[in-house]
Amino acid sequence: MKRIWKDLFCGKASGRLAEAGSVKKDCAVRQAAGTLAKAAALLAGTAVMMWDLGGIIVQAGQSVPYTTYNYDYYEDIKYTPAAYVPDGIVTGAQIGCGNLAGPQDLNTDENGDVYIADTNNNRIVVTDRDFNLIKVIEEFDNQGKKETFAAPNGVYVSSNGNLYIADTNNMRVVELDGEGELVQIIANPKSDVLEEGYVFRPMKVAVDYADRVYVIAQNQFEGIMAFNEVGDFLGFTGTINVQITPWEIFWRRFSTKEQRARQQLFIPTEFTGMEIDKDGFVYATNVDGEGEQSVRRLNPSGEDVIQKKEGGLSGDLDWRLAGTYSGPSRIVDVAVRNQGIYSILDSVRGRIFTYDHEGNLLYIFGGLGSQEGTFTGPVAIDTIGEEILVLDATRNLINRFKATQYGSLINQAVGLRYDGDEVQAVECWREVLKLDSNFELVYVGIGKSYLAAGQNKEAMECFRIGNSKQYYSIAYKRYRNEILKENMGTILTSVIVLVILWAVWSKLGKKLWKKRRVSHV
């Protein structure tokens, strides 16, 4: 009940905030023109007025088909202005290659060219950043023999421009160079750790700067398969350990052999998608039934080095237990963005969660549906600059999202902080604060700058609002020392005075006390 009420109320409120946000740009122009629209109240006033005048400012932000929100320290939902708004859809027909059929993967390269694994059409579609068709790869030349693809589920472009295709039903990974010439085929991996007659069905593929090839294969629970640059199988990386709760152990003790055989097997979760950052670390998503950690950052030796906060890294923090849209988020893909920011895509509720390198949630948006900007079967996510692309395998199209002022300010501020430019970051944070006064990370960011400037009391206040106990402690410790230092004289004097008073009392007072007691008797 409470949640519903909150939804209703805050949904509206956030809508209003989004309006105010989108209108702000225009007002900035007005300011430059010399209008005295400085006060925030006036700003809001103009916003409402313009709104009432009948849609002078029409921005996509006003008809966003989903709510944008974030979680606060207490894991309550706080609705925010829209961080990203839909920016059109792209179908195969629009690209000019005929309709896509169940496309499963999407990848962008450094130039912003888009590679789509058009799975059921057995082809790879390549377009430029504006979705003009560059080429369609349907076949390649293998030692004079024309070969085609069979249900390619994954596609990846390496930093040197080579194209890697997870050719699932042909049980191989195909590497083509920029001209579409075959470089190598990775198939039929041989190793002691692989069982006899292992069938290699690659689903997703990724390549790092050293041309090591990482493959997520179907029914391969050991982890991500790693291959070297000439296609030799190196081993598994990022194995997720099975976790059994004491409760499950307890139940298994009391179940019979037959019961045990019918129980759910304790197998590690499967990886669903991956991407590689500039430093060669693998970001990989997996399905987590507990909703605790669905994205990992694997270093070259396969250890998870991602930073996470208490809320974990698994999308939504609370969910319905049964019914429609229930269960923890099922994260299907990850998009690594600049300066440690990454976005993950949830297929249960069609939401996109964006985190910074410390694991703080920045913004959550998106939803399931059939409107423009919502998904039916989201399978892959990638970015071109700030733009976010989401591939919908059911509706066979790509959803484009562009950042609003709010979203891009957050991206910018987090980026600046990642680069260590705290001063510039604070400028951005202050702008963010004008659009969303509930954003805790902003207060921590501003507080840190106060802390650096030695303004401990202001820093304390910021950290308190931002709910950062760790930094609050640092600020408070400094503030306390400051106060103690300033008042050391007074404190020492009063201590001395008290000692003298006590001494006097213990000499004189006791006598008086005794006299009184004696007189009583």
Add this chain to the structure above:
Amino acid sequence: MFKEKLKYAFYTIGHPADGFYEIRHRGQGSVPLALLFVFLFGLCFSANRQYAGFVVNFVNPMEINSFAEMLAVFVLFFLFCVGNWSITCLMNGEGRLKDIVTVCGYSMLPMILTFVPAIILSRFVVADEEAFYYILMGFGIAWFLLLVLSGVMTVHNYTLGKTLLTIIFTFVAMLIIVFIAMLLYSLLSQVISFFVSIYNELMLRA
């Protein structure tokens, strides 16, 4: 009179065996005073949630409801007293309900005495010094538990083993009381709705 009783409460928390014996057999205790202590503890409990320093306070301020928290303290207190009384009646306990209420109420005094300074202290601690706050709180709670234990033991004239056993049974009794109360509540609401529907039927048909 009140002053002496109050002084005696302070004596009791320091000398539980003597103190509770006198309360049981020489009428040194006071039920209103015990209830006052429960009330004060309810206040302290709620104050701790609301006013404990930021570093040690993990409570969402939006969820604090002093009235509900104090009510909860009182309900638990009475549940324990009634539960303990019903069990000890069956197990040859010598204590009257009055004595049990007094014991439980007086036992809360140390918690009142430690929570207040702990709350004040917590407002001046930083991350590494939280331990002082927790030690102070823990000390109060441990003292309370020891007092309840020795109090129940003394007023009922039990051995330690029997006291522990009755306390475990007390919790079972509390659960049963809650269960019966809920049963009664749902039954009553059904009976009421039955009569309401008869009334409606008669009024609307006529």
